[in-house]
Amino acid sequence: MAAIASLLGIVDLKKADGIVLATDQVPTLLIGGGRSPLTMPPMSASMVESALAELLTPELRAALGSAGHVETRHTSGNRGTFNVRVRVEDGTTTVTLEKGDGPTAAEPSVARPAAQATGATRSDDREPAPVAAALDQAMSRRASDVLLSTGLRPRVRVEGEWVEVEAPPVTAADLEQAFVARLADERRHSLEQTGSVDLSYVRHDPRSGDDVRFRVNLFRQQTGMAAALRPLWTILPSLSDLHLPAALQPIMSLRHGLVVMTGATGSGKSTTLAALLDHVNHTRACHIVTLEDPVEYLFRRDRAVIHQREIGAHVSSFAAGLRAALRESPDIILVGEMRDPETIRLALTAAETGHLVMSTLHSGSAAMAIDRIVDVFGEAEKSEVRQQLAGTLRHVIAQQLVASPGGNRIPVLEMLTVTHAVAAQIREGRTHFLAAQMEIEAGERMVTMERALAELVRTGRLARQAALDASQRRDELVKLLDDRPPATTRR
16 A cells, blocks of 8 residues: 555645546645645556555456446545545546545445437536537537537538537536536636637547547637537548548658648648658658647557647647757657747748658648748748748648538648749749749649649549539639540541
8 A cells, every 4th residue: 555655645744635646647736626736757557557456446446447437435544534536538547535535445436327318329427418419420420520509509510511419409507517627727727818728528439449539629609608529530541541642642751841731620631641641650760749739640650650749738839849849859740730920930940950840721722821821920020931931841732622422522632842933932922923833833743723623523523513612713623624625526
């Protein structure tokens, strides 16, 4: 009992109310309703496992494995009795010991799964009915998004269309119970101060036996709280699974420079970048550091060593993660999104100093992405940023998803490769000429969105009207579609 006894000795010495132990985290004292981390290294999985061996009987260990959380009590000599709560969630085991009376080890309080109203997915006791129903539908129909808004029924986006879920309207209490209650103090403060916060949410899918992770943006709006969730499917698709052009593969042989993936929200940018990194993982021995908000796809180690860091959990910001990455000897750095001048400046510096940097941006075209990067900065800095971009930028890929005749959405890619001529246009601030330059240098690795759409129509993978709806330059697309060799006359 030495490990637990020594930790409870600290609780007694500090006159704390209890202590929280969690995998890969520093133990935290519970003092006066707040938390105070100890000055010691994080607890490894084996250390937490040793604590469980001291606290739980074999019966309780079995109950923990089936239910995911248990409660019991532990008596420590003259330090008194402690309530013990153990929860396993998203690969992390959390043990909370608080002073007071609790259930006996012989009569453990084991958390029970909530009633499975839809008969599809396990819900725990913190998941209200509207949330459970929405996530059931999302997982069974492979939805791309879930929307929960106070006073409205849940909605899921399936193949690009929003569908209302047969469930009670979402209440503020539902969102509080499902998400706000899970926030650490720092994240809760961020929600109060800024009106929104990002978090991860994990749910077990009995169909596959796997956990499904959701990226959640929780935000306040006129009628109350709302949440937008995106399922993060853990099976990482390959370039061929995504029907992406083979012309993307040579990008990953680059040793330094900046590659930017751009497009609207939900256009599949992160998935494409993940597929590219996984291609590297299977083909090249290197070190990859990712900075994500949150971590989406989990890479399995192959030839590359991949360290994935989540904003808010492992590092405070993209900029802080980039500064640290420059000291971590990476070959490739993935920056989830270039949101602010400091992050962009550090990404350009990393690309200049011999690293391959990959990132995403929200814009409608490759040329617009370059303008967006430059326009983040003040007038005094724009010229210098253009010079850096001209020297470091290697490719800009603009992507959108368009519905195919079969009902699925397929990616359509505009590809801008930075040649000497393109670099000159960027350096001189003449990005409005880039579309024309792409036409002049048209080829496998220099493709406008209209040419990509026209090719998919010609090969039967897209309907003409769907392509026209997706185009920002419809007149140009019509010319490309109608510019076909005359049909041979039969005799």
